[in-house]
Structure formats: C-alpha cells, structure tokens
Amino acid sequence: MWPYHSDLLARPVPRYTSYPTAAEFTEGVERSAHDAALAAIAPGAEVSLYLHIPYCHEICWYCGCNTGAANRSARLTAYLDALSAEIDLLARRVAARVRVGRIAFGGGSPNAISAEAMAGLVAQLRDRFDAPAPILSVELDPRSWSSEWEAMLATCGFQRASLGVQTFAAEVQARIGRVQPTELIAEVTAGLRRAGVASINHDLMYGLPGQDIAALEDSIHQSVALGADRLAVFGYAHVPHMLPRQRRIDASQLPDGYARFRQAAFAYHLLARHGYVPVGFDHFAKPTDPVGRAVKEDRIFRNFQGFTDDTSQYLLGLGASAISQFPHLIVQNDKSAGRYRMNVTAELLATERGVARDGEDQLRGRIIEHLLCRGHAKVPAGRFVDALDRLTPFADAGLVTLGNGEVRIAPSALAYARGIAACFDRHREPGQRQFSSAV
Ligand code: SF4
Missing domain, CATH: 1.10.10.920 (Arc Repressor Mutant, subunit A)
Structure with a gap:
C-alpha cells in the first residue's frame, strides 16, 4: 500500500499538461505573436497537429471538456467548414517548411461528426501538408459508434484510438449520466481491432459517485480482458462551482479523500500485476505498446493530450479552444465556436489568449x-x-x-x-x- x-x-x-498552465493564459498574447511563432518554426521541423471537435451526441454530467450538444446538423456543418478553412490557413503559413508526424483528433467526441466528414478532414490534411505516414489517433465515444466509422478508420489507416469508458458498473454509469452497456464497449473495441487500430486506450475513472474498490476492480478486469493496450485511470474532480453540469451528480455519494487514495493505489497495483507499465501518475500501457516501450526508454512527455511518446517541439492546434505549443509560446484558439468561425473564415488566426514561456x-x-x-x-x-x-x-x-x-x-x-x-x-x-x- x-x-x-x-x-x-x-x-x-x-495536472500540468503544460507549463505554465492554462490558468496563466491571458489575452495579452495576440494573434501577431501566434503568427510570428508559426513563422519561426525551423525549416524541416516535424510538427504534430491536433484537431478539436467540440461536440458530443450526449453530454455526460461529469464532463470538464469544452463540448456542446451535436444536435443540430447545420451547426456541425458550419463548424466543419470553419475547420477546413483553418487547415488551409495553417497550411499556407507552414506547410512548405514542415513535415507532419502526427495527427490527433480529440474533443468532445470526434465521432459526433460523420465518418465521411472525418475522412474528408484526413484527406484535406494529407493533401495540404507533407504528411507521408502520420500517426493518426482519435478519441471516441462508444455511444456514437457505427459500422461506417469502423470502415473509415480502416481506410484512413488510424493506428491509435482512445475510448471513453469510465466505468463498466451500470449503477455508477447511471449516477454520472453516461450509460453504455458492456456489450457496446466490447463491440467497439473489437471493431477497432478489425479496423487495424493497433493501440487501443480505455479511459477509466475512480472517485465516482457510489463507486467502491470492487466496482473499480471489475472495470479494470473488463478492460484488461478486452485487450486494452493502454489504460488511463483518472480521478474524478467534482468542481460544480466551475462546471455547472456536475450539479446533477449527487455529491453525498462521492468517496472521501482516503477512499479515493485507496482506489488510485489499488488501480496501480492491479494493473502492475496484469503486466502494465505505469506511465506517469495515472496512465498504464502494455510493455509492447509504443507508449509502454517509450517508458522503458525514458521517452515520455506531457502535452495537452496527456502522457505521450510524441517528441515534436511543435504542437499545432486547430478548432475552437485548441491549444498550440511552441518552445517559447503557448496559444489557445477562441473557445467560442461562433467567434472561432468568424475569424478563420475571414482568414485570420483565431488566437484568443496564451502565455509566453x-x-x-x-x-x-x-x-x-x-x-x-x-x-x-x-x-x-x-x-x-x-x-x-x-x-x-x-x-x-x-x-x-x-x-x-x-x-x-x-x-x-x-x-x-x-x-x-x-x-x-x-x-x-x-x-x-x-x-x-x-x-
Ligand atoms: S463523451 Fe466525453 S467529451 Fe463528450 S460529454 Fe461525455 S465525457 Fe465529455
């Protein structure tokens, strides 16, 4: 223990997904600084791209992400048009000088958009940038899974995917507003394998309302049995004063500090017994997974997507609220999808705030x-x-x-x-x- x-x-x-953290971002960092940072990327540099899809078909009560309901197709179409405009905007600034090593889609839930739309984004990125063999990764909501998505992931060659699982316990799922049967999670995991996705992550959580060690143990066993290559086991942070959607969660059911501590320790020891390598403080990977191998070689880094084996100094974020990281500057796009759209369709970077390093x-x-x-x-x-x-x-x-x-x-x-x-x-x-x- x-x-x-x-x-x-x-x-x-x-959580230090950057330093300085987002709490230090100010509006004093302007578009011109973002522009200058892009212009200063060394010729021949490898960059990573992150595209943010801030929509989900169902909003979970515990969620701390910048996301909204994907219930109006016109809203999604307008957003995708803006994203396409920003891809062109960024390509005009840097594509002639850089090579793209990684393309990650996060959110929200990227599979809130159609498989066809996602294939279109990947095709546009490959067309506009020098991206001969990028590592393609995507975050997925099992509840929005479809056979079209499975086929698209195979055709586009996605290698990595992360599933939002959180817990397999039906009664805990009900308490956090995220109901997804075990059979669905198993089917999506199997579909990802059929699509050729080699590295599958399951996001799990501890410290959830009504969750005890037995429920956590069962969830970990189920993910391990489904063959998850990586697991992230996050502690639920109950901050309803900052995230009003969390007010639907019954705080009286939450484990106390000591129970949370025991759950974190239990997850660590159980996954170690199953042969997973600890990655940082809350991730785990099979030793054969690229991230597990990177741990052994001291090649793990931290960026806005969490623990990563990405070695690039440049992470370029596209989409509303997306963050770009340069050695001397961090900048964030406008969080408002409306203002983001207005800027990029006027061929302007959507810079809202940031911090110099x-x-x-x-x-x-x-x-x-x-x-x-x-x-x-x-x-x-x-x-x-x-x-x-x-x-x-x-x-x-x-x-x-x-x-x-x-x-x-x-x-x-x-x-x-x-x-x-x-x-x-x-x-x-x-x-x-x-x-x-x-x-
Ligand atoms: S699916 Fe993920 S991003 Fe969407 S509301 Fe639920 S937790 Fe948040």
Whole structure:
C-alpha cells in the first residue's frame, strides 16, 4: 500500500499538461505573436497537429471538456467548414517548411461528426501538408459508434484510438449520466481491432459517485480482458462551482479523500500485476505498446493530450479552444465556436489568449515534465532554492530524495507526484483553489 499523508495531498494542484498552465493564459498574447511563432518554426521541423471537435451526441454530467450538444446538423456543418478553412490557413503559413508526424483528433467526441466528414478532414490534411505516414489517433465515444466509422478508420489507416469508458458498473454509469452497456464497449473495441487500430486506450475513472474498490476492480478486469493496450485511470474532480453540469451528480455519494487514495493505489497495483507499465501518475500501457516501450526508454512527455511518446517541439492546434505549443509560446484558439468561425473564415488566426514561456519557464517546465513523466529530474546547481525548500515535507515523509543534483520521487509516491512537481511552479501560491486535489 502507498503511504498516506492527507496533509501533503490537501493542496489543489494542476495536472500540468503544460507549463505554465492554462490558468496563466491571458489575452495579452495576440494573434501577431501566434503568427510570428508559426513563422519561426525551423525549416524541416516535424510538427504534430491536433484537431478539436467540440461536440458530443450526449453530454455526460461529469464532463470538464469544452463540448456542446451535436444536435443540430447545420451547426456541425458550419463548424466543419470553419475547420477546413483553418487547415488551409495553417497550411499556407507552414506547410512548405514542415513535415507532419502526427495527427490527433480529440474533443468532445470526434465521432459526433460523420465518418465521411472525418475522412474528408484526413484527406484535406494529407493533401495540404507533407504528411507521408502520420500517426493518426482519435478519441471516441462508444455511444456514437457505427459500422461506417469502423470502415473509415480502416481506410484512413488510424493506428491509435482512445475510448471513453469510465466505468463498466451500470449503477455508477447511471449516477454520472453516461450509460453504455458492456456489450457496446466490447463491440467497439473489437471493431477497432478489425479496423487495424493497433493501440487501443480505455479511459477509466475512480472517485465516482457510489463507486467502491470492487466496482473499480471489475472495470479494470473488463478492460484488461478486452485487450486494452493502454489504460488511463483518472480521478474524478467534482468542481460544480466551475462546471455547472456536475450539479446533477449527487455529491453525498462521492468517496472521501482516503477512499479515493485507496482506489488510485489499488488501480496501480492491479494493473502492475496484469503486466502494465505505469506511465506517469495515472496512465498504464502494455510493455509492447509504443507508449509502454517509450517508458522503458525514458521517452515520455506531457502535452495537452496527456502522457505521450510524441517528441515534436511543435504542437499545432486547430478548432475552437485548441491549444498550440511552441518552445517559447503557448496559444489557445477562441473557445467560442461562433467567434472561432468568424475569424478563420475571414482568414485570420483565431488566437484568443496564451502565455509566453521565457527561459526560466522552459527550464521549470522541463523539470516538472521529467518529474511527472519519469519520476526524476536534474536540477541545476544553485538554482530553485525556493522549490527545494518547499520539497522538505515530502522529503521528510520519505516520498522524495534530493541529492547529486537530482530530485527523485519514491516508487510508492506517485500519488504525490503533482504536489512534488508543483514545488517548481513559480506561478503557484499555496492554497489556490482553481485546481483539483492531487488524487
Ligand atoms: S463523451 Fe466525453 S467529451 Fe463528450 S460529454 Fe461525455 S465525457 Fe465529455
């Protein structure tokens, strides 16, 4: 069992899918900075593209994503037209200088749009960019699955897919507004295999209303039995003051902090027993999966899509609210689909906000990323004395060791990884409440 220190888990901490985090984004970062960052991409560089589809056929009560109901076809068509315009806009700026190594579709639920529309986006991207053999990945909602989607994934050559499963327990599904029978999840997983998708991820959650260890154990066993190559086991963050849709969830049914901690630890040990490799603090992969192999070789990174084996320095986001990351700048497109459409159809970047990353941020960001992805990080001699000071309670509890210019998280201290990494965050004051608890 992992050691439990409630005081060291009490501080809300970011998930650090970037550093600085989205909480530091401001509208002071303008379109001209976004334009300049695109112009500064080194010729011959490999870039990754992320396309955001902010629609779902059914909205889950717990969801923290930027998504809306896909119930009006005119709305979807207008959005897809805008996305197509932004692909052209971006291609005119960078396609002659870059090669595309990866194309990821996320949301929302990319399969809220038709298989035909998705095939059209992939064809347009391949036509406009130098993308001879991109790794294609997609997030999917099992409830919107269809035989057309299976055929399209095979034809386009998608290699990776992530299914929103969360839990197999019917009574827990009902409590979070996401009902999807086990047979459906099994059928979609099998359909992905038939389509040639080699790496299938199941997203699961702990800390859900009415969920206990037995329910979590059953869900993990079912995903393992279905052959999931990767599993993400996220802690549910109940923040109805920030996400009004969560008000439908009965907070009295939520496990307390200690129960959540035990669930996180249980998932870790159970998946380790099944032979999965831990990836960062809440992902797991088969040793044969590309991400599992990357863990063994210390090649895991963190970006807006979570833990990744993507080595590119440039992640270019397309779509409403999509985020682009450059070494010295992070920018986000307008979250409003209407304003996003207005900009890109007027041939303007849809930049809404962002944050510049100076040398200090880049160094702190690298330390935070290494701690979260690899469990250890080099700290330059004489630097970050304040951060090392803040690590003292973690060191005193035996959760982290400091020495030889390195910070190393103990193997049993994964639950504290975000809190330990946050010690290097110069933007974070102790006690800020806009983040979730560490487990
Ligand atoms: S399917 Fe995913 S993105 Fe859509 S509402 Fe549910 S959790 Fe959110």
